[in-house]
Amino acid sequence: MVAMSAASASARAGGSVVAELEGALLRDACTFPYFMLVAFEASGLPRFVALLALWPALRLLELLMPGGRGRGRDMAMRCAAFVATAGVPRAELEAVARAVLPKFMADDVDPAAWAAFGACTGRRVVATRMPRVMVEWFAREHLGAHEVVGGELEYSRLRRSTGLVRGGGHEALAARLRALFRDGDRPDLGIGSRSGMARAFLPFCKEQLLTPFFMDHDMAKQPKCAPFRPVIFHDGRLVCQPTPLMSLVLLLWLPLGIFLAFVRITVGLIVPIQILPHIAPYLGGAVITRGQPPPPPPHTDNGSTNNASGVLFVCTHRTLMDPVVLAFVLGRRLAAVTYSLSRFSEILSPIPTVRLTRDRATDAARMRAELARGDVAVCPEGTTCREPVLLRFSALFAELSDQIVPVATDYRAQLFHPTTARGWKAMDPVFFFMNPRPVYEVTFLDQLPAEATCAAGKSPVDVANHVQRMLAATLGFECTTFTRKDKYRVLAGNDGTVNANKPAPATKPGWQRRVKESSQSSR
Secondary structure, eight states, rough: OOEOOOHHHHHHTTOOOEEEETTTBBSSOOOOOHHHHHHHHHHHHHHHHHHHHHHHHHHHHHHTTTTTTHHHHHHHHHHHHHHHHHTBHHHHHHHHHHHHHHHHHHBBHHHHHHEEEEEOOSSSEEEEEEEHHHHHHHHHHOOSSSSEEEEEEETTSSSEEEEEEEEHHHHHHHHHHHHHHHHHHHOOOOEEEESSSHHHHHHGGSSEEHHHHSSSSSSEOOOOOOOOOOOOOOSSBBBBBOOOOHHHHHHHOOOOOOOOHHHHHHHHHHOOTTTTHHGGGGOOOEEEEESOOOOOOOOOOOOOOSSSSEEEEEHHHHHHHHHHHHHHHTTTEEEEEESSSOOHHHHHHHOOOOEEOSSSHHHHHHHHHHHHHEEEOOOOTTSSOSEEEEEOSSSGGGTOOOOOOEEEEEESSSOSOOSSSSOGGGGHHEEEEEHSOOEEEEEEOOOOOGSSSSGOOOOOOHHHHHHHHHHHHHOEEEEEOOOHHHHHHHHHHSSTTTTTTSSOOOTTTHHHHHHHHHHHHOO
């Protein structure tokens, strides 16, 4: 155990650092769950099952291989990399590394290791046993690393992975780390675990920190270190990290989950929406409602409204099910405004949908026409976001109605995420209902007073920002200026426009900072 004293930590601030990823920056030294994620997200269930079946052999290889546990762990990692990546297109591997892996890595960061790593504002280098492509986006974009040293996956002429890892040995990585610091320069700090890789490069560093870390009780004397950049946009279907045990649970649950999803969707299609609240608890779901929903518009004897438009419900956008659950709670007709919704999801939808075109005049006309028929639900974020943040609200809704009711929606999923940017969106409702107990929370806020709407002379942007802040405060979320385009540039490599022929420019590290600055200046 090596103590991080206040004096030595203060001296290191501004210096260079080399840190091992697995077992040091990340608490868990096991790399197997990350290869399981690559297998599931880049290839699908068959390869996921194959890699899980291989796990006992990989574990024995780690423990029993001649030459020490470090050599056995390295060989097991190479075998897992081959099974998970062989034949997978390079672009798909890079997409998974950018959109899926960072969330799980961020959840496993060791606070004490980050405090030491983040306090070094000089050159930052991350060393990893995994292939570099799996780590580089997270290390550069979220940990602020300048260099990532790891093994290199080999690719065929068709830009598909061969599954072979080149240059991943401990001594080879240590030699590459030393090559980064020339002319007698040495890293000021080395952070590592008790692994063979750490023992190979730590002697090269001026000061060494080994796990488990110990922080002084007087934290005020430690150098101030900002939190690492959080993961806001992430993709993938799995909620929990696929450890061997969790992966087995997922596979055992899958047949029952598919059956439950089929039953739940079928019941939702054939049973009137007014009866669904009485049936839902028996199907394992739950909807938690807070606040008082507004009454429906008054009707005349001939069935038409008294020239009054419907209520415009402005919702946070957590999943595809937001408007459906809102109609479920209201127990009356509600139209949902959608964009890029799959035809399959439209067929399954128990409520009418209004497809937008991203042409402002056309969309405004369609929404006004639907408001004349009754209530309408709109999600101004334009796309879903899983983290506790709200994306920038489009201001179009504020121009269409003065009867605006903000609705804060959120959900809980145990096994599967019901949203995706890269996958088949038609499966979103299926994955939602495959969870053992899908739970939705719906909170109705008071209708905006007339003086807070455009009728009182407020600009649409001001109204949209006001509603965004109200909903964020209700949910305990953070308001951001990120947009739909920002999300899709990170997760899918395009700007999220349907039928777009020209891909968006490649996203480079630092995109979050640049986007936020430009968005704030434009508003």
